[in-house]
Amino acid sequence: MINVQQIKRRFMLHLDPVLLSGLAALLFVSLVVIYSSSDGSWMRVLGQLVNILVAFTALWIVANMPLHWLMRIAVPMYILGMALLIGVALFGEISHGARRWLNIGVATIQPSELMKIAVPLMMAWYFEKHEATLTWRNHLIAAVLLAMPFALIVRQPDLGTSILIAASGFYVLFLAGLSWRVMGTLFVGALASAPFLWHALHDYQRHRILMLLDPSQDALGKGYHTIQGMIAVGSGGFLGKGYMEGTQTHLDFLPERSTDFIFAVYSEEFGFLGNLLLLGIYIFIIGRGFIITANASTYFTRLMAGSVTLTFFTYTFVNMGMVTGILPVVGVPLPLLSYGGTSMLTLMLGFGVLMSIHTHQRLVKT
């Protein structure tokens, strides 16, 4: 008995029970919704369960890493990521009009996913290194560290991932005290360059933005995703249509309903009240992230924790925004709810970092 207790203690040693309970709640909802969105397929549920277990293992491992380990892997991980991204640009496999995947013999990997962790890690490490003597030059170099992978991913093209990476890097810059004047200038500059950016976008990306402005324009074509998503959410009403009762879901009107549009499934069946609950869980997790960030002891951990938390928020907002028609469809899954192993893995790695930050400094304190 003592032994079991010990194992349990050892197991939980570097996990944060508060954060963990939030994640568990979300993952439970994920399994419930995937069962419905796949029309009652236990295979799908099982698949997601495997994804969860793998991701959780990764979380546990990272959570148990001492902080200096994390700092030590930042640079190699970033360099590896960049190498792989360049590899993708040169030898990558094209699928659905985008060059995102790299065949490494045993499997096909998507290096941009790795960069979701590697970029903020690298930037936080860089700021930590120059903590004492921070000047605008350091910000500039950090921005370049961000811009290089961003540019490569935009070119693939992968709007969703590049937005998330840009966000995670920007959060690091912002928390590291990027001056308001620079941000103001950047903002104005972005507005001014919008027409050029518009030009640089791919046709399908432009369509998605146009469709956001008026989805009914092409209800059966490009606007279909948005319209069906909005219909699903709107027809859910206050209380929802009931579990497994969503007509948009079960009659195949919703596209990608286990992945990017899983929120529409949830929303149709559980309604406004269900949305409040779900939003509550997300706020709980993000709130916990903020607390961990605020209490982080080093510059590196503060920046890293803040970036992970805010990126998680960005994920959530972008996905819910696109499903409900206030953002263009950019192919961002709903974090921890959508079916899929890769995003689950990166997200849980992020939470592993958060827990490591939280539990290791707790140990240091005591």
Place this chain on the structure above:
Amino acid sequence: MSRTVELKDTQREIYFFRLRLFLSLGFVALMFLILLLRFFYLQVIRHDYFETMAESNRIYVVPIVPNRGVITDRNGVVLARNYSGYTLEVTPEKVPDMQATIAEIGKLVEIKPKDLRRFKKLMSERRSLQTLPIRTRLSDDEVARFAAQRYRFPGVEIKARLFREYPFTETTSHLLGYIGRINQQEIDELEEQEQATNYMGSDYIGKTGIEQRYENEMHGVTGFEQVEVDAGGRAVRMLSRTAPQSGKNLTLTLDAKLQEIAVQAFGDYRGALVAIDPSNGEVLAYVSKPGYDPNLFIDGIDTENWEALNNSPDVPLNNRALRGQYPMGSTIKPFMALAGLHYNAKMASREISDPGYYTLPGSSHQFRDWKAGGHGRVDLFKSVQVSCDTFYYGLATELGIDRMHDYLQQFGFGKKTGIDLEGETSGLLPSTEWKMKRYKQIWYPGDTVSAGIGQGYHLVTPMQLAFATATLANDGVAFKPHLVKEIQHPEGEVQIPPQPLYKVDIPAEDLALIKRAMVAVTQPGGTAVGASMGAPYTIAGKTGTAQVIGMKQGEKYDEKKVSEYFRDHAWFIAFAPADKPRIALAVLGENAGHGGSVAAPIARKVMDYYLLGKIPTPLKKADAKPGVEND
């Protein structure tokens, strides 16, 4: 750098960091608030709208077309029926390469050039997403062959449907009319009448004749099936079903056998015949010769047939009985005689001496009688019997055109009879007022003289003349002529009651005099002497010959044809038995010459069958009896 400064810096750093973190928190809160408002907007404020959208996504309404009502004659003989069969239909929008597809279909199912021509015509006038038949009446073999290869032909499908058929073809064409594919104009009309929903699945609508007039009765009420479908359009389950209500069956007043006999009696002559039961206005036979095959029109007529019908000098598409307007000629005389009796008490005993012509006082212009040298002494009775023109020249002058107008209009001249068919014309009953309005000219006495024998401005349709004859036969009591006797509702039959319109006030002795004179017409000494020969019943009649004024514009000059089309029209009106009439009719033989020789024998065959059940041997043009060379 001292340690305290460094510590201080760290605290400052933490302070600034937390400030930034706090700002981020505010940003997160703001964004989530936006999401929350968006949820509220979609799920609470606009919920009804999206609910409807979701419902219309999943619920598909499939119309079930009702069966069209069947038309039978008064004895139950079917005149228009439905049969089930297969068509091969194409949705042009779904076919990538029409030429290639048609060529491929042609390998499985025979497609005649005629089918292709019709299909091309339909293509040019279709509505969007309508399916068009490329082949009708597929055999079971063809259905099987195509069904096996179906997957190769997106946008082409076999449809099992009810088809309309008119077994009597030409014989009943002008009265039944036909149904045809609904065109854009008809869609607009249906929408105006708020009938569009009821026609959701219907491809056909009555275009002319009874089919058009009784469209609402015969179409029926479309049923609906509510089906739940998935995004691919596959039906998942049926939610509800409203059965269609079949269209109502019509029983006509027409006697199909009588109709056939009447049509055959015309032989090769063009013309029209309308026979009415004078006691109730029921139309017993309704002929317009030549007819056409209405079956050609149902799925859209092909160009070749259309041009043949449309360009024929015989104008088979013209509904002569209803729309043909002809000078009435001497058939006006019995009615003129009644007018004379009405306005002049001494008319019955008037007697004139006919020199063979008539002159107006103070004029030397001679209005000729048809018989050179005249009829000798002629009274009212004899004027009808021998059709003396001179008598009526004088009578017309005495009455004046306006009194003629007022009296004759009581018999329905100059206005529509109101028969239950669309497109009736009203003929023309002239008056001084009319001439002033129409030509801005005063009425000349000479106009009146020729009006007395039904020439000049007078125009009638065969329908009108039959109606006037029936009214006369029925002692002045006019019934609205009608073709539909019963409408069969699911709950039972609804008889269309005879509709008495009015009574023309005619003193009994005047009526008796005119009827006797009309009987004399069909007997030795009369103008239609052959008409009642050997008949066991008495026939009252009147012949007429209407002069053709000219040809229509735009017709090609053809010597043989022109001479034929310039010939006189032959009229014969009659009722029988004379003392208790059961049938009244008007016969027009277009360019057929004299009423007594051509029109009267046709009338006799019709009356023989109707009154005696006698079936005649067909009459050919060559058989026409030489008859009396007169009017």
